[in-house]
Amino acid sequence: MTVVSGAFLLFLLITIGIYYACPVQYRWQVLLAASLVFYVLAGKWQFLPCVLLTAFVVWSGALRLSNLDDELKTKLKEPGVDKQRKKDLRATYKSLRKRTLIGVLVLCIGALCVTKFSGVVISALEGIASIYSQGVHVDPTILLMPLGISYYTFSTVGYLLDVYWHRYPCEQSYPRFLLYTIYFPHILQGPISRYNRLGASLKLDAHFDERNLVHGGERIIWGFFKKLVIADRLNLMVTTVYNGEPHAGSIFLVVMVLDALMIYMDFSGYMEIVCGASQMLGVELEENFNHPFFSRSVAEFWRRWHMTLGGWFKDYVYYPVSVSSWMKKLNRKNAQRFSKRVTRVISVAIPCLITWMLTGLWHGTGPNYVCWGIYYGVLITISVAFQEEFEQLDEHLGINVESRSWKLFQMLRTFCIFVGGRVLTSPGNLANTAMVFRNIFFNLQPWQWFDDSIWTYGLTRDDGHILFISLLVVLVVSIMQERMSVRDEIDRRGTLFKWALIYIGIIVVIVFGVYGPGYDAAKFIYMQY
């Protein structure tokens, strides 16, 4: 079962019915049962023990950290404990806490690495065996890749680190913690929720609110529109062209842009559906997108695209590296050796590159994802290192940085940089990426933009018209959302207007959604991570 299916809508309706029919104090248990059922229906039942075990290991690890804190406090208060003894106790418990943390991290991150890298390791072993003429083939189906492992591992590890850093108290109840881990709207593709937000929201007694039901439903229809009408239509051309075969450079250029739009519509469409579903249950999920294509710089883009993943890497990788004792030591040494400017650049570059390399590896294990990480790490480091020069250049050229045309140029520039990053990974591997660029530079054939060739790559002229109008609708709605709450505005226009829009939305999705042969709604791009 995927979230873009009638089965999911039926599952959601049944869950909502039971959820609100139950007394308030039992509703979280309904959500837990529904989430367990959803996880089994969405994948294989064999995946379930992996999630249950991860949740248990993290929950018990956090509980142990909390118990160690309590033990220390009790021992410090015991009579006759002198200053030296207090110091020793603190050191002992600090070490015990650290060992507990590392143990749990090794188990959880280790399980994630095994599932992510086992395919690469097996391919390498098969390659080595073939050199010695030993035909070894490992059936890839033996590899267990639990659905959503990247997402639930990050959510739970974030919780463990927060407890370790005393940001909030640990959860005492395992079923409650399991609900946070496996809550069905966020388990497969995120958002990577923080325990202090989602956990708290799940603990609130959700009372029936018609507004939540209607607004949630509106978001679901909007998500279906983005996914089925736009993303899956764009997917027809993108998969036709990115098939490893050479095409005219002009076609590759079009597909590079369409691919960038497709992944946005695909992923943000998914988020609209799950956030809407969660809102119908009275539980607020964190937002993952804030109109990223309106960003004026790469750094801003990554604060508006997949926000919960960016936030996770910022809080649990970038900051810990930046403020680590070894980084501070290095900065002090560099300050003695180099100028203030060089020291600053190094202090930014190292955490940036580490963070982006890991972000790349989170998305995929091939060399193309490593290049993708380096690409963004270097770009962001350059933007920080040469910020003064860029500002001076703007001044020297007499550019009004607050003018509309300059802002638009910056948005287009950021979009092009994003397209450049996508082309490192979307064609499948670096050889295909090189082939794309070879054709762009040496086999452009620009006339294919003007004759009918473009309509021979999976899309018809009618598809083109539907895409143009649909993307225009998304653009107008996005501009409106930047200035106001569109849903409140719809409410203000009256019941008739609101329901007319809802019915139009449903009809548009049914009529213009892509359901043709070869269509597979299960393939959300971000689910593979």
Added chain:
Amino acid sequence: MDRIIEILSSIKSGVDFANEDQIVSGGILDSIDITELITALEEEFDIEIGMEYMENENFDSVEAIWDMVQELQEA
């Protein structure tokens, strides 16, 4: 507190930090600015800012930063 305002202004000029209460959550300082701020605060006040203090509310206003610095100096 004046010294904190000076440090903040040296990281990002043209902001009225004294009257700002969303320095981080409002996006005035980004993650790179924050690490610079931490280094400057640690040097200026001879403190060590651990990960447990790395939360928006500790950096959102000059008063919040000052409270955090005092707490760390007393620890």
